Amino acid sequence: HGHHRKVVTMGEASKFGIPLHQIPAVLEQVQRLNIRVTGLHAHSGSGVRDPSVWAQQLEQFLALLKDFPEVRVIDLGGGLGVPERRDEAPFDLDQLDDLLLALDLPEQVSLWLEPGRYLVSEAxxxxxxxxxxxxxxxxxxxxxxxxxxxxxxxxxxxxxxxxxxxxxxxxxxxxxxxxxxxxxxxxxxxxxxxxxxxxxxxxxxxxxxxxxxxxxxxxxxxxxxxxxxxxxxxxxx
Structure with a gap:
């Protein structure tokens, strides 16, 4: 997801991140090295205008909590789209809020977002x-x-x-x-x-x-x- 292929940071074509199918191998290393995993992080890209992207990421992370019971922070990254053209509507923060609140986040886990460019671009x-x-x-x-x-x-x-x-x-x-x-x-x-x-x-x-x-x-x-x-x-x- 993103406004240009050079800002897409998820998927097999990106140098960033760990594919979900490699999680079993990651778990083996975590257990072997006795690592405490207290946070999970994702960032799909920049200039993303579809709020459902963050909800999908949160769903995937919630499914991983059984494998990482010590996680206390889920960081869904940033990339909130900024209107570039005059006929574009602002990013729908209310819809993003509704989609995330509809998911069952455990009480002990904090949810983070990185607003980044969204805060200062138009300034x-x-x-x-x-x-x-x-x-x-x-x-x-x-x-x-x-x-x-x-x-x-x-x-x-x-x-x-x-x-x-x-x-x-x-x-x-x-x-x-x-x-x-x-x-x-x-x-x-x-x-x-x-x-x-x-x-x-x-x-x-x-x-x-x-x-x-x-x-x-x-x-x-x-x-x-x-x-x-x-x-x-x-x-x-």
Whole structure:
């Protein structure tokens, strides 16, 4: 589960985790080495929008408790999906709550979730200045002064980040652009087929949902400084 194959962390094709069919072998090692297993953990992927995924994981873990009687924590991981496009509904936390509460969790076992990106993604944006407009055949390129050195997610796993031209809010979004950064890599693409107002050099673009995995994944690749990070405190406004 996840918004891209590179963020899926469960299944045979992923390097993470222990397949359920290997649990008997794990139990043999646990008993042989006299290991106390006090927690079970899973993480299916990132950007998961179906609450039933966590309920299915909990059901599987509950079935394992007979083999791991000393477990006191079940951690279902994170990956709660964040709306990326304007027509997407928020993640249904109420449904997730109902699905998990419907399962019979032993009193001595605590249930953990890792909200991660869900908490902070929408709290940050990336501002970019348009440096060039370029046409090649059927493609219209919009060059920006930030790229994969400041926001790696689009280049790394095709993540979608909504964009707005703050300099031309009154104009309709009639132009289709491929938005690219300044890094010397063909993969330095921030967004493909993005409809924006007719844009010009000097315009300021807002790139949304940059509050998570932005600055922490930034680099000085090509000797280019990543975007500065500024924190705005509403209490000071």
């Amino acid at each position: 940050g944006v990336l501002l970019a200045r348009v440096t060039q407009i370029k046409a090649k055949a059927q493609y219209a390129y919009l060059g920006a002064d930030v790229g994969m050195n400041s926001l790696l997610r689009p280049a790394l796993y095709g993540a979608f980040h909504d964009m707005v031209n703050l300099s031309r809010p009154e104009l309709p979004s009639t132009e289709c652009y491929t938005v690219v950064g300044p890094i010397c890599e063909s993969g330095d693409v921030l967004g493909e087929q993005r409809y924006l107002p007719p844009s010009e050099e000097g315009d300021v673009l807002l790139i949304a949902n940059a509050g998570a995995y932005g600055r922490v994944m930034a680099s000085h690749y090509n000797r280019r400084e990543p975007a500065r990070e500024v924190i705005l405190d509403a209490l000071d406004a």
